[in-house]
Amino acid sequence: MNVNDYLIVATIIFCIGALGVLIRKNLITIFLSLELMFNAANLGFVAVSEYLNLISGDIFVIFIMVVAAAEAAILLGIAIAFYREKGTINIDDANELKF
Amino acid sequence: MLDLTQMYSEYFLEKSLLSVMPEAVLIIFAFIILLLGLFKSIKNGENSYYIALIGIVFSFLYLFILSNHTIHGFYGSIIFDKFDVFFFTVILLSGFLTILLSKNYFDTRNVLIPEYYSLVLFSISAMMLLVSSINLIMIFLSIEFMSIAAYILTGYLKGESRSTEGAMKYFILGTFASAFFLFGSVFIYAATGHLNLYKIHNFIFQQSYKAHYIYNSHTFLAIGLVLLLVGLAFKMSLFPFHTWTPDSYDGAPTPVTNLMATGIKVAAFGIFIRVFTSIYSFNILNFYNILWILAVLTMTFGNFAALLQTDLKRLIAYSSIAQAGYILIGIIAGGYYGISGTLFYLLAYIFMTAGAFGIVIMFENLKLASVDIKSYYGFGFKYPLTAAAFSFFLLSLAGIPVTSGFMGKFFVFSAAIKSGYYWLVFIAILNSAFAAYYYIKIIVKMYMVDNQSNNNSIADVINDSNVTVNNGQMEIIKENHVTSALVIVIILCLIFTLILGVFPQPFINFAAKSVTSLWNI
Numbered sequence: 110m111n112v113n114d115y116l117i118v119a120t121i122i123f124c125i126g127a128l129g130v131l132i133r134k135n136l137i138t139i140f141l142s143l144e145l146m147f148n149a150a151n152l153g154f155v156a157v158s159e160y161l162n163l164i165s166g167d168i169f170v171i172f173i174m175v176v177a178a179a180e181a182a183i184l185l186g187i188a189i190a191f192y193r194e195k196g197t198i199n200i201d202d203a204n205e206l207k208f
Numbered sequence: 209m210l211d212l213t214q215m216y217s218e219y220f221l222e223k224s225l226l227s228v229m230p231e232a233v234l235i236i237f238a239f240i241i242l243l244l245g246l247f248k249s250i251k252n253g254e255n256s257y258y259i260a261l262i263g264i265v266f267s268f269l270y271l272f273i274l275s276n277h278t279i280h281g282f283y284g285s286i287i288f289d290k291f292d293v294f295f296f297t298v299i300l301l302s303g304f305l306t307i308l309l310s311k312n313y314f315d316t317r318n319v320l321i322p323e324y325y326s327l328v329l330f331s332i333s334a335m336m337l338l339v340s341s342i343n344l345i346m347i348f349l350s351i352e353f354m355s356i357a358a359y360i361l362t363g364y365l366k367g368e369s370r371s372t373e374g375a376m377k378y379f380i381l382g383t384f385a386s387a388f389f390l391f392g393s394v395f396i397y398a399a400t401g402h403l404n405l406y407k408i409h410n411f412i413f414q415q416s417y418k419a420h421y422i423y424n425s426h427t428f429l430a431i432g433l434v435l436l437l438v439g440l441a442f443k444m445s446l447f448p449f450h451t452w453t454p455d456s457y458d459g460a461p462t463p464v465t466n467l468m469a470t471g472i473k474v475a476a477f478g479i480f481i482r483v484f485t486s487i488y489s490f491n492i493l494n495f496y497n498i499l500w501i502l503a504v505l506t507m508t509f510g511n512f513a514a515l516l517q518t519d520l521k522r523l524i525a526y527s528s529i530a531q532a533g534y535i536l537i538g539i540i541a542g543g544y545y546g547i548s549g550t551l552f553y554l555l556a557y558i559f560m561t562a563g564a565f566g567i568v569i570m571f572e573n574l575k576l577a578s579v580d581i582k583s584y585y586g587f588g589f590k591y592p593l594t595a596a597a598f599s600f601f602l603l604s605l606a607g608i609p610v611t612s613g614f615m616g617k618f619f620v621f622s623a624a625i626k627s628g629y630y631w632l633v634f635i636a637i638l639n640s641a642f643a644a645y646y647y648i649k650i651i652v653k654m655y656m657v658d659n660q661s662n663n664n665s666i667a668d669v670i671n672d673s674n675v676t677v678n679n680g681q682m683e684i685i686k687e688n689h690v691t692s693a694l695v696i697v698i699i700l701c702l703i704f705t706l707i708l709g710v711f712p713q714p715f716i717n718f719a720a721k722s723v724t725s726l727w728n729i
Contacts, residue, residue, distance in 0.1 A: 116398065123391050130384055139380060146387035153394035161401045169345050169403065173390060176352045180383055183359050187376050194369040200380075203373045206455040 115156030123149035136191065136198040140184045147177050227281030227288040227340070229274060230267045230296055231333040237263025238329035245322035256322035257311050263329055264304045271296050278725065284404055285343040294722035295339040295478040298555050302470035303332035305562040305700070308693045309569055310463040315691070316573045317365075324364060328467065331357035335475035339482070344393045344403040347479055351389065351443065354475065355382045358468060362460040374459020381442065381452035389439025395432030396487070409486040433488060433495070440483065443476035446536065447505035450529050454513075457525035462572060465521065466565040469528045470558040477535055477554060481547060484539060485726050499540050500632055507533030507639040515646045518580055520568055523646070524561070527605060530643060531557055534620060537636055541624040544723060549619030551719035556612035556708050560604040563701030566694055567598045588655035597698050599651045604705050606647040607640045612708030619716065 122145055129142025151170045158166025188198050195202045225232065240263075241256040271293065279288040307328060314324065334354035341347045359382065363375025397403060400411040412429070438449065445453040457465045488495045510530025517523040535557070538550030588595035604611035617640060624633045708715055 112398070116394075119391075119394065123387070126387070127384075130380065136376070143380070143383045143387060146384070147390065150387065150390035150394050153391070154397065157394065157398040163401060165345070165403050166397055169348075169393070169397075172345055172349055176349065176386075179352070179356055180379075183356055184379060187359070187363055187372065187379055190363060190366070190372045191376055194367070194372055200376070203376055205370050205373055206377070206458050 112156050112160040116153055119149045119153040119156070122146075122152065134199050134201055136184070136188050136200055139200065140181070143180075144177060147173055223279055224281035224286070226274065226277075227279040227286045228337065230270045230300075231336045231340075233267045233270055234263050234329045234333035234336075237266070238326040238333070241322050241326040241329070245326075256325040257307065260307050260325035260329055261304070264300055264307065264332075267296075268300055271300070282346075284406075285346040286337070286340050287342050288340055290722040290725035291478075291482070292336075292340045294551055294719060295474065296336050298474050298558055299332060299335045299339070299471050302467065302474060302558045302562065303328065305558070305566075305697050306463050306467040306471065308697045309466055309562070309566055310461075312573070312691045312694045313461060313463050313569050324361070327357045327361050331361065331467065332471060335471050338475045339478035341479070342405045342482065342486075344396070344405070347483075348386070348389060348393065351479075352386060354472060355386070355443075358382075358464070358472060361464040361467070362456050364464065365461055370459040371461065372459075374456040377459075378452050378456035385439050385442030385449070387439075388435050388442070392432045392435030392437075392439060395428045395435065397432075399426070399429035399432060405483060405486045409489070412487065436483070437488075437495070437498070440476065440480050441502065444473065444480060444532055444536075445529050446502045446532060447509050447529075448502075450506070450509070453529055454522050454525045457528070458519065458522050462521065462565055462569045465525070466562055469525070469561050469565070473528070473532065474554050474558060477532075477539075477550070481539060481550065482726070485542075485547070496540055496542075499536060500629070503533050503536040503540060503632065504635050505533075506530065506536065507636060511639055511643045511646075514643070520571065520580075520650075523650075524564055524568065527643065527647075528561065530639070531561075531605070533639070534617060534636060537624050537629070537632060538620040540632065541620070541627040541629060543623070543627065544720065545623035545626055546620070547726065548716060548720040548723045549616075549623045551723065552619050552708075552712065552716050553616035555715060555719070556604075556616040556705070559701045559704040559708070560601050560611075560613055563597065563601040563698055563705065564605065566697045566701065567594065567601065570594060570694060585653050585657040594698075595654050597702055599654065600702060600705065602647040602650055604709070606644040608644070610706070610709050612705045612712075615709050615712040619712075 126142045126145030126149060129145065130139050133139050133142060151173055154166040154170045154173075158164065158170075191203070192198050237259060241259050244255060244259070274288060275290075275293045277288065278290070280286070281288070307325065310324065310328070331354055334350050334357060338347065338350035338354055341350050359375055359379045362378050363372050365371035393403070396408060400408045402408045402411055442449040442452075457468060460468065484495075507530050510526050510528075510533060514523050514526035514530065517526060535550055535553050538546045538553060540546070541549070588599075600611065604613035607613045607617045617636075621633045621636060624636075
């Protein structure tokens with residue numbers, strides 16, 4: 110498999126994630142889509158790093174995983190706060206701040 | 209690639225630690241605040257406030273000690289140079305003003321807990337790390353560190369749905385932007401094999417697209433640079449990527465809004481200048497034209513949207529989007545004059561914005577609610593000094609002479625004319641004239657609308673509170689609406705806005721001296 114194929118797969122995953130963020134209404138699903146985008150970048154880094162025989166891409170992947178974990182903690186906190194106020198985690202109910 | 213000889217060098221650790229000393233001091237103080245939070249009762253935020261201020265002062269001290277050195281640290285991920293000295297000064301000043309503003313704001317609401325100040329310190333240290341990082345890993349980590357602290361701070365007002373909603377929108381769009389940044393990094397890495405900005409720069413410079421690299425690396429590089437630009441433009445709140453800005457600025461507690469509008473924006477522009485002067489400098493895909501369009505759209509949209517706002521905080525949020533457009537002009541103009549003009553504008557910008565937010569906090573404390581534009585009709589008669597200060601900040605934001613905003617615009621626009629961007633400057637000047645309308649409209653309303661005809665004005669609320677002293681809530685409002693910290697912020701901002709407008713020479717020299725280190729790596 111060529112490294113280009115890996116990058117094409119990564120791009121497809123990234124686009125699926127981006128579409129998920131734009132289309133989905135559930136806060137948790139949106140976060141999963143964001144994770145998908147992050148992991149598309151992970152896949153790309155691992156593939157390129159392996160192909161070029163370098164190590165810095167692999168290091169980047171580990172940092173991305175750590176950051177994704179930290180963000181999960183923050184998002185769940187926000188989701189719980191949002192649920193307490195609105196009784197739902199549908200983002201259509203986040204409609205107090207408008208143009 | 210790791211340089212093993214550097215790793216075993218005797219001074220490696222020492223130099224690395226020195227290169228992040230101002231940030232490390234802030235992080236240490238942030239942890240001290242967290243630890244002390246264990247021993248104090250929860251409502252006691254007094255100590256953490258002073259510790260945070262001391263932390264900022266110590267960080268300034270280290271910055272001053274190190275200010276003449278250029279230090280590379282952590283295998284070339286971090287650099288401390290003159291450029292950082294300028295940005296650290298601006299970011300620390302913005303943090304200092306934010307902490308002073310916070311005291312008054314949270315005292316009035318009785319929600320102060322020590323974690324707030326430690327989060328502010330973490331966020332400031334991350335901004336400083338961001339500006340001094342020259343490696344894509346380090347840039348990503350700093351952006352996330354800064355943003356995660358800012359997400360929590362935005363949603364800090366517990367039980368207020370606006371605050372939570374602002375945090376949620378900020379989180380989703382901020383993380384979305386980070387994903388774009390990451391995916392851009394993948395393509396740049398695929399095209400060049402480097403993550404260090406200057407190594408990428410050298411690689412592109414040599415145009416050495418060797419056979420063992422991926423054959424279509426030029427396309428990859430272009431894709432990567434575009435995605436990277438999208439990720440950074442989110443943080444700078446440029447036009448198509450600005451949508452989180454008004455909502456999270458509006459929902460956040462006002463001191464946090466001040467931190468986001470000054471510190472985070474300054475840090476985002478700092479790293480953008482670093483990235484732009486290195487890896488975007490080859491004009492692949494005509495990035496100057498892309499930025500030209502972004503700047504015009506950002507200015508125009510920000511000003512038109514600000515015109516329609518009735519909420520003061522949202523108005524300043526939209527006007528800060530427009531200001532980002534003006535700042536971008538300096539970067540497009542580029543070179544020594546353009547970048548130093550941009551730096552001067554950023555310095556001027558934090559003072560006028562912090563001053564305006566100080567006054568917004570004063571308004572908010574009077575009403576303990578969101579600030580509608582109608583509520584300060586006739587304010588100028590009851591509180592002449594406050595109204596005069598507010599007018600001065602608004603005039604500075606509009607760019608009237610004698611204020612810092614005018615000098616900032618002057619430097620940026622003249623640099624753009626020197627580089628031949630006549631149309632850009634023409635559109636920007638039209639925009640400033642247009643923006644002056646909604647700034648001056650507020651001043652007109654403060655001074656020229658009769659407050660007798662409007663029962664909802666703040667001046668009347670104050671009158672009411674004087675009459676009903678026995679009413680407990682009103683008494684609190686009367687006591688707390690102005691404290692010494694708030695007055696200090698407003699006076700500091702006034703002085704600097706005036707000095708930067710009248711004697712800009714030492715400050716522009718400071719900016720110009722710091723810019724030279726950008727190209728001397």
